[in-house]
Amino acid sequence: MRLYGYWRSTASWRVRLVLALKEVEYDNHPVHLVRDGGEQRTDAYRRKNPMTQVPLLEWEEDGRTRRLSQSVAICELLNERYPEPPLLPPSLEGRATVRQLVEVVNAGIQPLQNLRVLQELSAAGMDRDEWGARWIERGFIALETMLQETAGAYAFADELTLADVFVVPQVYNARRFGVKMSRFPTIERVDAACAALPAFAAAAPDRQPDAQP
Ligand SMILES: N[C@@H](CCC(=O)N[C@@H](CS)C(=O)NCC(=O)O)C(=O)O
Known part of the structure; x- marks a missing residue:
């Protein structure tokens, strides 16, 4: 299994986290x-992923090379293929609630501060850091309210789920953009609980071979 990613890409980090939690070699x-x-824009990479983004998972199966992009799809595939530990709760409502939290980050926050959006804003003369911080803060106001309802030790009750896998990398980006995390005590608490786990430490950006100082 091959993971095409970038050390500081939050979407790649989500996949790294699931692989680490499931103890899958790649x-x-x-x-x-x-x-x-941007190497994602080369012809060779575009042929692998026409969206020219990371992450991309590639593997061989039945004599064919398989590829999957989009971190939600990849994480769900890995969660089903490697059932232990399960990263979705047993109840239907629990699974839907975790997916709701996942999409708040995946669809509601991250796309607004993705690299290509920030590059276009800079080219148009806008302050990309102010933009990024503003949209993360707006998303985190909603996420904090939701987590106050759902969180136990982790984002959803007391077991790790995909919600944690999506929240933790977004907190890293929030800090990069200068968001004041003390405004979001539940998000901060969940992030700290996850940071204490070895799989989260192993998947962190600065532990990746392509990390830059
Ligand atoms: N929805 C996609 C988002 C992927 C994405 O935004 N990837 C970013 C890095 S976190 C990227 O490749 N950006 C490169 C670019 O914008 O050119 C996913 O979850 O995989």
């Missing part, structure tokens, strides 16, 4: 998102 293929205009 080959890391770094795609530098900035160097030379």
